[in-house]
Amino acid sequence: MHRRFFRPITSTTTRTNEGNTMKNLTRIGGAAAIAAALTLTACGAGGSPTGPETAKGQGSGGDVSKLISINAKDAKDLQPGGKVTLPLGNIGPDFNGFSNNGNSADNSALMAAINPVAVSGGGIGGCWKFDFAGKATPNKDFCESVDSEVKDGKQTITIKVNPKATYNDGTPIDIKAFQNTWNILKGSNPDYDIVSPGAYPFVESVEAGSSDKEVIVKTSQPVYPLDSLFFGLINPNVNSPQVFNEGFNGNLHPEWMAGPFKLDKYDSAAKTLTAVPNDKWWGTKPVLDSVTFRQLESSAQIAAFKNGEIDAMSANTIALYKQLDGTKNSEVRRGQRLFAGGMNINALRVTDVAVRKAIFTAVDREALRKVRFNGLNWEEPSSGSMMLLPFSAYYQDNYPVKETGPDAAKKVLTDAGYTPNASGIMEKDGKPAAFKISNFGDDPTALATTQTLQKQLQAGGMDVGIDQRASADFGKVVGSRDFDLSLSGYTVGADATDSVKQFYDSKASVNKVGDAELDKKIADLASIEDNSERNKAAMEVEKEHMAKYFSMGPVFNGPQISFVRTGLANYGPSLFQSPSQVPDWSTLGWEKK
Template identity: 20%
Template structure:
């Protein structure tokens, strides 16, 4: 996922979905209802599943919608939920059988057509959906793109209309059967289907997209009551939900905060889970009462440094990129800015977090100041008197983190720097408007090492390279292709590991840290289980004890 801030990726951000309401007595109940109170920290701007790809949106939608597939929170293993069966004989043509009897909260059936309409809307380029790229593997995707521009406010100007409005590879066979033709074999296709971007939508939602973005018509255990954007969001249990894994509370209330500013409200009992800002990390962990109500889990979010290789020297020089990597004392910056909430990264795929993740694939992620100086000299040095701009989004913790990184580079390589935080960071990244290194973050959308590799690095464009960095490697693309065409998932995982080995050799980006998810919780809740990907509290498993 692309748009998460560092604070959201680190466990300081497990505030994303938090526990139940306040500090004892009648707090946490309204009229006898069991009310769970949560914090949001990321400026949620839409609740359309096709357009939601940041942690907070996904955390809300996880209980407002139910998808074809879900993931075991301990093993990350996918299992069918709304889907009855997902099968293929050739890994290119897939048949999806949908369990009958599920409905949307307005009474419409959750059927094959409800998935097809959602996927076609997402895949149509001029709709500007954030999850559009997930449908690149579907036959007919290219015909649905056309040419268009999107400004900083999300307004789209179409220069050339697409030649198709529906995916040619997506067919509704009957009420409960979909078929999907991919552009080529992909053995991991069923694993993708638990991601938010594959949720269904009601026809009434499609008829009023703007309204549905703020008050969706879901098919999950909770329905949105009211959303005052930037302030407060509330939802109530939907009595007619037919699915399993239904929480035991009645209402959810989210309050929106900036960064880690919700910690005082957690301490006051107004929220039931939270993580402290760095300045209060030590005291929180030393508090015997608080530390007895703490859950930790290795995270899956990778923070890494990208380079505008499309700009040429020095960023297209592998020795320069190695120099930057070896100049960074990862543990020192974590101890300074995110103590206990991150671990140094020495790979591009989280070790043990998803199938295929291994530690130690990054040879040049070890702190080595002398090796960094030698690599910089080999690269031709840095222009004297010139500052290196480091681009990032506007977020307090992210800025502290990258200031620490910049200080390491200045100390160990003598390269002066300045941070370039901007509210339109992601638009600038997509438009290739950076003149220096830039911050990136990724956490997996589904449990497969392929997901760490294809989205950020694959392009099939030997001339221009991938969108964000300008990186292209035929060897890398070939290994991905071999993995996609593998006869089984185990074989595919090995091929994707070989693709990661190509990244290690080509070294297009610098892994810095993986998140370590930590959440403190109140006496009002138990069974606090953290999502293996985002680190958020899994609401559908949370138990309200009042």
């Protein structure tokens, strides 16, 4: 699975932006999505005029049940029918979650409802689903069982596909989908713009067993965890680099989907998408009559929530919280945001490792957290990993710089041959240490955090500007690597095995920095069956990579604070079961009045 990226600070779910919607990354079944840094969630009942209730992230051995708040109800106790409207930071334009341009938390949130067979990161996708604690079990809507046998150093995985599993156009979900997924994601054809090959290069063959609904997978070396494979399946019609890379731009291809809801209407001009129950769905039928997604900047979400136009939104900054506090017919749900990030450096543009090390050194991470969480009454352990949260039993703090501050940053640059020019900017061979921080969206806390980082880096002798972008541009900008540095990060899962390759492999990672020695360690650790030993090996790779290459610097994780319409059931901070806050789309609905 791939981690999705999160937007900067403001929003919701897969590459994540520090401001807006989240995009997927560490491993929650699939590639980590990239996300903006600003998305938060919450637990408990409504807020007070003085701000959110005090809450804190959990350290090692913490009680993760305190990080979940969904108003859980059985579907039979809910009002049949009804509709729910949810905001996203961006809808499309690329709807292929397996590609770099489509690998976002927002895309995963959308696809979880209408196409869970193809969700490549999140709490459910393809053959797998996760519980709140991050334990993976087969998703029986698509894969009734997944069994593994290791003999003579090689592994055979047998997958029994649900006989009823069928794409919306009537094509059976069978061996062809599994073979297509492997052929594309193993990375042998560089023309496919995939996020990460993950464990697929270790697969030697994917063949039919007793029927096309039995899949026999053989590997060159054992692969762990098993959910590294076939978390998300690629439809056989996606059969060329052109279709994969460009065929989903503005086109969802609902005929190639399978899920509890189906596409009813997509209006690219109005930036809305509506889904209704899928009459061809063989699984549990949804409670709701319809779900609508609206693309909205955070400022527009505030008015929409107050006016009853949307039914939930994240309030991950004090500015958002105060504007929403006291809204009629609403409550606050608080928990842990599955996000790790801060300094997402594009090493393809900030190419000098000395400049990247100076960035890590100049940053006052505690000061950034104070700005980011100002007024939210949120405390958390210092974030020192891109791959695991501090409450994980496998977590370790891998931040590579101990002596920080402007003087220490200038010394890093001086030792690398930089000297101050007439303006006080450190330069080498006539080239200044100059770059921009991309800020997404219109949330004032996101901008304040970016400006604080800018001042810290300027004090360290670097020429740093701000590149202001709209929230809707987040996925495109980060996916196409059209930035120098952004306050963003990735969704975090319960296991570091996939993310270590996605982030730190010299060939698979977006930054393309690393070395053969680390690549071998990454390849070898995938065969370690013991979860603790394998994750320890992954964390050691991260520690070594950070200290050599300085490409991604963790600063914070953060809470998930969600304002939710009173009576909405089975929605809210859900930890690993659902980064998009909907643990099960079939049970999302309204309490009976």
